[in-house]
Amino acid sequence: MSDFDRKIITDAITRMLARREHSYNEIVRKLTQKGIERGAFIPILEEFREADIQSDCRFAESRARALFMKGKGPRAIKLDMQQYGIEESIADQALQALAPDWFESARSVKEKKFGSFIEKDFALLQKQKQFLLYRGFYQEHIEYAVKGD
Secondary structure (H helix, E strand, O other): OOHHHHHHHHHHHHHHHHHOOOOHHHHHHHHHHOOOOHHHHHHHHHHHHHOOOOOHHHHHHHHHHHHHHOOOOHHHHHHHHHHOOOOHHHHHHHHHHHOOOHHHHHHHHHHHHHOOOOOOOHHHHHHHHHHHHHOOOOHHHHHHHHHOO
């Protein structure tokens, strides 16, 4: 590989990481889409990883925080991280570092959408539960949020 090719690849990776954290797999996907051969950029990307410029842990923490602030639950956050190629252990660490109260988060999301009223109508209660399930909360969080315990 020529110095010119190395510079192009290094610049591309640097531009990506300058905007926001990216997962290793996300960078691989984006560089492949640009038509850069995998064999050419993997060694350079490994250098970025060894220098701690690219970190899946930092990406996971950043992503978990952003999704939590959008009202997503732990299941949705883990599934999102899987799509970026983050290992489950790293995703779990990011969620632990975030240390949210998922019960109160579920309640807050429910109240933002439906108000603080405790629903008695079965169909409307199911609608609230389905909404929280869609947002990625577990059953115990959902029950807490809709029952007002």
